[in-house]
Amino acid sequence: MSQKRIAKELAELTESPPEGITVELADEANLYEWKVYMDGPEGSPYQKGKFLVKLSLPTGYPFKPPTVSFATRIYHPNITNDEKGSMCLGMLRADEWKPSSKISAVLQFARQLLSEPMPDDAIEGRIADQYNNDNNRYREIAREWTRKHAMAE
């Protein structure tokens, strides 16, 4: 069951990818680990950056939520500021996940979060404070990080 649905969603996403998102399998033989390349949304400090996002699907998918993590370092209130880059999406929490949610929706939501961070639901409190009180500085650092980590020379 899970494999068929995942294959279907993968086919859909590769055929008509949402704006700024490209998807491929990390390993052709494994449907459950995806590599997603996400372009920083226009107008956000992540603009022009290309972020590698790892999406891993549990075997219980679609009854269990997928997990999304940024392999590219990113300065963002809702993404942990370490090598793991774990992302905190409300819809991905086990008690809020719905089997009818699609991966495409998850990815689009994640990209949306780049242009509009949710400081009230932050995982990095320090960055959230900065986002609220010193937005210019936040944008500056985020741009700097994007330049440093998310742009290929």
Add this chain to the structure above:
Amino acid sequence: MMDLQEFLALDADCDTEDQVDLRALEFVSSYDSHLMCPICHCPFVQPVRLQCDHVFCEKCLRSAITTFRSAESDEFPCPSCRTPTSQVSMSVPRLLINMCDEIQVRCPLAGEGCQELIPRGHIQAHVDKYCGYQLVPCPDESCDKKTRRKDLQAENRCRHSYCRCSRCEEDVMEQDYEEHDKELCPSLETTCTGCGTSVLQRTLETHIEACPEVVSSCAASKYGCPTKIRRAEIATHEQQCPLVAIGPYFEAQNTRLNSLELTMRHLQQRNEIFEDGMANIRTTLVESSRIGDRNGTDFADETEESADRTSNVFSSNATTYLLSLHESLREEVSQMSHALTDLDARASMTIMNECLRIKEDMAHTNAAVNSIRMQVQWLMNPRLHNGTRAGGVRPNASTGNESRSQLASAPGPGNVAGPSLGPLRPRRPSDSGREGTKL
């Protein structure tokens, strides 16, 4: 409507072997996304409905219920809207089922050669009864093989016996004979695409390898030469092709690169080993320096001691280990002696500075004492004169004593007051007053 227990108990009637898996079918036409089960993302298969009016495949809902149902209550959240649900309705609008069954799909035996497109609702019947590519048991009951329905033909007899091909002398099953005779037999003649001569199918491959008319690529194609011409001309091209000329050089470079990569990997491994060793040494050093710090100030002695200790710890290890340890310890000792001399120099500097200052102070004080002595002498002079004038009463010696004790006490306040003479002046009248009363 039925509750969850009843619904789950219905499990038995689906999932038999021969059933076509409707979710694995290739849908030819696109279909409305509303006809798609939100769980398996296929058009609904045996849809069922919940109280909240959301529809799912029966099978999908069953796995959703078993995943989400909490142990204590007899409810589960709807997979679409999370409404707590305890009832499942098996009746969905006929319209929905019809629309799902109308979607065109490719026959699941398309891989075998069936080209038919059929509405999904009829696919089971097609596979079971009509599809020519479906394998059916051989009509001969003594034969346990299967044959494709279309190969059965009218006579309906077993076609699994072998017969010999007249050309290649190979045993071929009767049902495959026609295909073998027309296409596959290695002794069939076929024409080479390059030179047009007819060759046997079995020798075609070797012919193509050597045929002068077949288009082939330059020997330097792996180095990027894009030339693709007839084999007859390739020799002349290869004589001029610069990439062919440079080929051996590339080859040599390649082997060199490979060997370099190999050595690099070796070195990397060695480096890792060394780094591990270094880390070990560092931890022991930190330990020993901690012991040294605790014990006191004689750094050199301490490190010597800790060196002994660490060497005891590592006595089992290789001598190189000890040597490097020794080396780093020596370095540490020399660093410490540097630090010591540095400290020494700094301390002597400060002492010297302090000494100078104090000397200066002393000179000031001396000058002050001197001036006070002068003043006292000057003050004493008239009194001494007075004393000698009233000399009948008092002996000379006592006045001498008095003046001497005055002299001795004078530097006392002078020292406290420092070089300034200010506080001395108001003292004089009281002093003289006291002197007066004494006298």
